[in-house]
Amino acid sequence: MQVGELGEFGLIRELTSRLPQTSAVELGPGDDAAVVAAPDGRVVATTDVLLEGRHFRRDWSTAYDVGRKAAAQNLADVAAMGAVPTALLLGLVVPTELPVTWALELMDGLRDECQVAGAAVVGGDVVRGDAITVSITALGDLQGRRAVTRSGARPGDKVAVTGWLGWSAAGFTVLSRGFRSPRAFVEAHRRPEPPYHAGPSASVLGATSMIDVSDGLVADLGHVAEASGVHIDLHAADFDIPAQMADIGQAVGVDPLLWVLSGGEDHALVATFPADTQLPSRWRVVGEVTRPASLTGTGRVTVDGAPWDRTGGWDHFGAQA
Ligand SMILES: Nc1ncnc2c1ncn2[C@@H]1O[C@H](COP(=O)(O)OP(=O)(O)O)[C@@H](O)[C@H]1O
Ligand SMILES: Cc1ncc(C[n+]2csc(CCOP(=O)(O)OP(=O)(O)O)c2C)c(N)n1
Ligand SMILES: [Mg+2]
Ligand SMILES: [Mg+2]
Numbered sequence: 001m002q003v004g005e006l007g008e009f010g011l012i013r014e015l016t017s018r019l020p021q022t023s024a025v026e027l028g029p030g031d032d033a034a035v036v037a038a039p040d041g042r043v044v045a046t047t048d049v050l051l052e053g054r055h056f057r058r059d060w061s062t063a064y065d066v067g068r069k070a071a072a073q074n075l076a077d078v079a080a081m082g083a084v085p086t087a088l089l090l091g092l093v094v095p096t097e098l099p100v101t102w103a104l105e106l107m108d109g110l111r112d113e114c115q116v117a118g119a120a121v122v123g124g125d126v127v128r129g130d131a132i133t134v135s136i137t138a139l140g141d142l143q144g145r146r147a148v149t150r151s152g153a154r155p156g157d158k159v160a161v162t163g164w165l166g167w168s169a170a171g172f173t174v175l176s177r178g179f180r181s182p183r184a185f186v187e188a189h190r191r192p193e194p195p196y197h198a199g200p201s202a203s204v205l206g207a208t209s210m211i212d213v214s215d216g217l218v219a220d221l222g223h224v225a226e227a228s229g230v231h232i233d234l235h236a237a238d239f240d241i242p243a244q245m246a247d248i249g250q251a252v253g254v255d256p257l258l259w260v261l262s263g264g265e266d267h268a269l270v271a272t273f274p275a276d277t278q279l280p281s282r283w284r285v286v287g288e289v290t291r292p293a294s295l296t297g298t299g300r301v302t303v304d305g306a307p308w309d310r311t312g313g314w315d316h317f318g319a320q321a
């Protein structure tokens with residue numbers, strides 16, 4: 001059956017019937033708005049849009065994968081503020097001939113990724129349109145802590161990452177060249193696994209700044225450097241290139257360091273911490289905040305002291321997009 005045959009309200013009924021009742025949400029889908037608890041009186045709010053052809057392809061990813069990824073991308077932004085994700089809303093644009101099963105599996109993916117992060121789908125909207133568009137809004141709870149922003153990095157801080165780096169980009173390269181394996185990379189591209197719990201825990205550890213890696217590590221740290229008014233230097237040798245990644249890099253003629261430093265969509269978390277912070281082993285120190293940016297220039301990121309000029313990460317209006 002196609003979504004057009006089911007109709008707007010039939011589709012909404014089917015979509016929402018897939019969601020569990022959760023006690024964390026006072027009022028879920030079905031009314032003019034949901035009611036979500038905000039115990040400390042503040043709400044972290046973020047939104048990201050995924051468009052068919054630009055963020056995902058139906059011949060590369062199942063609807064379930066797209067749901068997992070759409071949720072992950074947004075929930076990672078909540079975690080990157082040091083907050084615990086609480087709720088997610090889905091704005092869904094679909095063509096009338098879309099099979100109903102595609103929409104339902106998308107919802108299953110959203111629901112399951114929310115469950116991983118401790119959040120719930122609490123509402124959304126359905127609109128008919130030409131290209132599938134998945135517009136997500138995610139909310140989170142700072143649990144009384146301050147938000148960890150992009151602007152708090154200070155000279156002398158160490159830079160540390162947790163989560164996968166370069167796996168999604170390697171998968172994207174493989175898929176772009178018409179292959180479906182190695183599985184580990186293709187799966188990483190289809191379904192990123194952001195380290196949600198590390199976000200709030202970085203905040204507790206005293207992180208001075210944090211961001212999730214959506215566009216590429218150097219590009220995203222560039223936002224931190226700019227917002228904080230600092231220079232950041234990364235040490236290439238501190239990035240562990242797994243043998244499997246080195247092998248596939250060799251096979252497709254790409255230096256895997258490019259995937260690690262410029263590849264986005266793994267949604268790893270990168271944070272800065274005061275130099276004397278004792279970090280749990282899940283955090284890998286990969287560089288440091290070297291000095292304040294000059295008063296006139298903007299912040300910048302170097303690798304082993306040199307500018308990283310080998311493709312700059314994902315830009316929706318850049319040459320690669
Ligand atoms: N169309 C927009 N209107 C208002 N704010 C926007 C818009 N697009 C992006 N922003 C804001 O700019 C900042 C950077 O956006 P973006 O690069 O998409 O962040 P992220 O990679 O974390 O999703 C975010 O705070 C976002 O809310
Ligand atoms: C079909 C397809 N083409 C290209 C890409 C690569 N790609 C698309 S968006 C993106 C960056 C992350 O998405 P964005 O919308 O910039 O999210 P944000 O940075 O706002 O979190 C990348 C690497 C992809 N995932 N799928
Ligand atoms: Mg965004
Ligand atoms: Mg982000």
Ligand SMILES: [Mg+2]
Pocket residue numbers: 214215314
């Ligand atoms: Mg981006």
